Amino acid sequence: MPSPIPVTRLLPKDLCPSLDTGTCSSPLTKHSYGSTLQVPAQRLRGKVAVRLWSSVIHWKHLCSVQPVGSGGFGSVYKAEYFGETVALKKVKKCTKNKLASQQSFWAELNAAHLRHKNIVRVIAATTCVPADFGDEGSIGTILMEFVGRRNLQQIIYGGAEALGEDRWVRYSSDIVHGLRFLHSHSVVHLDIKPANVLVTSEDVCKIADFGCSFKLDPGYEVSAIRHQPLVGGTYTHRAPELLKGEGVSPKADIFSFGITLWQLLTREPPYTGDREHVLYAVVAYNLRPSVQDHPVFRSESGRQFRGLLSQCWSGEPHCRPSAEELLSYLEQLRSKI
Incomplete structure (x- = not known):
């Protein structure tokens, strides 16, 4: 073939x-x-x-x-x-x-x-x-x-089980541990979202579905535009630079993680409206999920997560934290819970 x-x-x-x-x-x-x-x-x-x-x-x-x-x-x-x-x-x-x-x-x-x-x-x-x-x-x-039949999408939207602060941080840390390892081997996933994070019977998150992934050339942190993958990923989680047809980098996964983390915190869909409107607004008007009115962001840890989210989904890739930096921040939060 x-x-x-x-x-x-x-x-x-x-x-x-x-x-x-x-x-x-x-x-x-x-x-x-x-x-x-x-x-x-x-x-x-x-x-x-x-x-x-x-x-x-x-x-x-x-x-x-x-x-x-x-x-x-x-x-x-x-x-x-x-x-x-x-x-x-x-x-x-x-x-x-x-x-x-x-x-x-x-x-x-x-x-x-x-x-x-x-x-x-x-x-x-x-x-x-x-x-x-x-x-x-x-x-x-x-x-x-075989990890099991549960994924993070089902846990967020399909279940009545509580998602306390300890689980937010633990699930987030699992995902970022996986991203740090992938990025250290020049692999960018390009489709991080709750449905692509499987959860084991021991409640451990595993990143799955690499059908949109991309292997960066050795020594390069950003691919050339000519290397843009054909497989598009999920538009609600796709970084603006990819929507504009620019180069691929590990920071695209950090943007997607930010949207995923917001879903984990709020248990709501990130956007409303038709696909074309969302795509245009994310690029042209820096549209992002709301962090203003949701009660989850009123607690002390919620306010900290709000600041973290704004960094993760920055419109400029170089302003987003690396997976290593994210992990350090999450471990500090975990120690306080």
């Missing part, structure tokens, strides 16, 4: 997407991040390296596939793989924009080599799917750790 991003940028030369229905010589093993598919060590430039994900899915060991949900570019299922519960994502072939749907699949792998407690872990991915598992509308399949 052709990709707008060269496969060699994403997969090592000795690993390419392939179909393997035979037995697996690499069992699922336990480590500090949970279960993972451990691929045999390989010698690269005289050093031994262990891959933490595979470009081969062993379909004979995949069973009990049950639908969980679907989005713009894919459908997610719960399944069993070598006796472990996993999440299976099929990336759809979008008939209106085939290039964008292909880019979405390859973007999912930008963080596949990374391991962090606040990021959903990739186990395996391939573009080769047997007929009894795939369909003509699928570009590829990705196996990931």
Whole structure:
């Protein structure tokens, strides 16, 4: 399957997407991040390296596939793989924009080599799917750790459970821990929002859905405009510089985090009105969610969060804090609660 991003940028030369229905010589093993598919060590430039994900899915060991949900570019299922519960994502072939749907699949792998407690872990991915598992509308399949069915969107809007200050700060810290790690490896998520933050049974947040993500070139903090991703993300959370077609940087994720944090604090939608009006007003008039009248911002910690929000969603990317700076601020708040 052709990709707008060269496969060699994403997969090592000795690993390419392939179909393997035979037995697996690499069992699922336990480590500090949970279960993972451990691929045999390989010698690269005289050093031994262990891959933490595979470009081969062993379909004979995949069973009990049950639908969980679907989005713009894919459908997610719960399944069993070598006796472990996993999440299976099929990336759809979008008939209106085939290039964008292909880019979405390859973007999912930008963080596949990374391991962090606040990021959903990739186990395996391939573009080769047997007929009894795939369909003509699928570009590829990705196996990931199964975190659960809860996301932050459901907790904010769908439940009656209280969200006290301790949970605001804890959830926010989890997200920013994940962003700091991604940004330190030059990966920008570009679609941070409550629906893309999964919450485990232990109440830990994990960043998911990297279909809009972007890998910055080594040594660059901002991409050139020609590198603007085709996949747009969610307009309510998209930074104004991206709406204007300017370069991508980690500060775009900080803007999106600011909108997400406001939702977590208020449990309200960030904007009302039609999409075109919101897009125009965010860029032309610095439209942001209101922090004036909501009672949550009247407490001492609420006033502190109000100041933090204004920094996160500044119209100028260089005025926004880094994930490292955000984390330090959140840890100070957490110590006072």
